[in-house]
Amino acid sequence: MTTEPYGKKNPFPAPVLSVKHLTAEGSPKETIHIEYSLDGSGLEYIAGDALAVIPANDPALADALIEKLGFCPCSAVPTPEGESTDLRDALLHNYDITNVNKALLTKWAAASGSQELETLLAGDKEAISDFLWGRDVLDLATEYPASFESAEAFVSMLKKIMPRLYSIASSPNAHPEEVHLCVGAVRYTARDRKRGGVCSTYMADRLQPGHTARVFVHTNKNFRLPENGDTPIIMVGPGTGIAPFRAFWEERTASGAQGGNWLFFGNPYKATDFCYEDELVKLTAAGKLKLSVAWSRDQEKKVYVQHLMVQEGEELWKWLENGACFYVCGDASRMAKDVDAALHEVIRTWGGKSPEEAAEYVADMKKHHRYQRDVY
CATH class of the missing domain: 2.40.30.10 (Translation factors)
Known part of the structure; x- marks a missing residue:
């Protein structure tokens, strides 16, 4: 075997x-x-x-849920893979107890006999979504008491922890x-x-x-360093968006890549939020990295990475025209959109292009893998 x-x-x-x-x-x-x-x-x-x-789930949450449902922690239950373990271990390592979806809510409504939940489920999607936000299985057990034939019957309602x-x-x-x-x-x-x-x-x-x-x-094949180490790279990663760019600057250093490296980083305060400060200071001092940092709350008016991109637009345009690859990592809902808008603005302003021409320029960057995003 x-x-x-x-x-x-x-x-x-x-x-x-x-x-x-x-x-x-x-x-x-x-x-x-x-x-x-x-x-x-x-x-x-x-x-x-x-x-x-x-x-693994928080032991305090698993214990509180077991106590609320009146089960013995040592009750034998199957795992999602069909193996056998005790209830406490299953709730710690195998099942999702921190999220509630519509499928679980429907099963819980039946087990609890709650008319309130039945009415909610018959209503519109937005009301259900609002109800589910931030709720976990302990909330359901507390607010809508339900009884189950066995611990096994209870875990059969739960999703596998992802x-x-x-x-x-x-x-x-x-x-x-x-x-x-x-x-x-x-x-x-x-x-x-x-x-x-x-x-x-x-x-x-x-x-x-x-x-x-x-x-x-x-594997993320859509977020890769350029094959040619002489190609300059521009990295935009505020907050934990800096993560893959630490991998990038380490890889570029280890491989002896000669292309320029420019990082746009942002966080609230320089005094408390300068992630990887020692490494970044050494790299900039050695001339291996250009660093532009937006400390959003260190002054009255908030400053973010997209603002720095516009402020340094002339040089940013020169890098792009020199073949630089442009990378973005972090929040998809706001930051990535704002950075994309700033990129278009820089191309329009310093490239002397119309909005349509700027859009074409960006589309060409994407086509040739010079604009890559790792956003979530």
């Missing part, structure tokens, strides 16, 4: 090497740098790829047999209970050196 190689179907239990904060106390953000060992895994990646991490993808923040040529991530811990309060992003808080709060996390590599 051959063992399945490590990958999506057989995640590798990667030992944690270190976890450290990149943001300082007092920051409005909480960003961590976590390093895993891939030694013996056979897993390979290149700069631009992502790492899939399968989280991996979360994170842009890899390391080059394998700089850190052989290791993979690094830059992660923003998500925390919020809903219905008078403190909550967090299941995977980000798993890494920030519960993983320590020596622990293992289930991981596999997710």
Whole structure:
């Protein structure tokens, strides 16, 4: 019997090497740098790829849910793969208990006999979406008590816990047999209970050196460094969007690439939020990186990366005309759109082009893989 190689179907239990904060106390953000060992895994990646991490749920949440439902933690239940384990272990490692979708809500309405839920489900999609936002399974168990024949019947309603993808923040040529991530811990309060992003808080709060996390590599062929190391690159990555660009600058340094490197980075305050400051200071001092930073809250008027792009538009245009590849990583809903608009503005202003000609210029960049985005 051959063992399945490590990958999506057989995640590798990667030992944690270190976890450290990149943001300082007092920051409005909480960003961590976590390093895993891939030694013996056979897993390979290149700069631009992502790492899939399968989280474990918060033990406090799992215990509270078990208690609310009146089950014994040691009750035998099947995993989504059909193996047998106890209820507590299944709720920690196998099932999603932090998200509620319409399918689960429909099953819960039947199990609880709640007329309120039945009425909600018969209504419009927006009302259902508003209800589901921020709710977890413990909320349902608390607000709409339900009874189940067995623990097995309960878990049969739940979805499998899904991996979360994170842009890899390391080059394998700089850190052989290791993979690094830059992660923003998500925390919020809903219905008078403190909550967090299941995977980000798993890494920030519960993983320590020596622990293992289930991981596999997710290839991202649409986010790649230029094959020619002489090609200049422009990287726009505010916040944790800096992650793949650390992989890029490490890879460019390791390979001896001669092309220019320009990073646009942004975060709230220089004093608390300068991620990878030591590395960036060394690179800029050595003339290996041009750094433009937007500290959005260090002055009265907020400044973001797209504003710096426009301010430095003349030089940015020269880089583009010199064949530079343009990369964006981070928030898709606002930042990436604002950066795209700024890119068009720079091309119009300094390239002397009409809006239509600027759009054609950008389309040509995309066609030749000179404009790549890793947004989420």
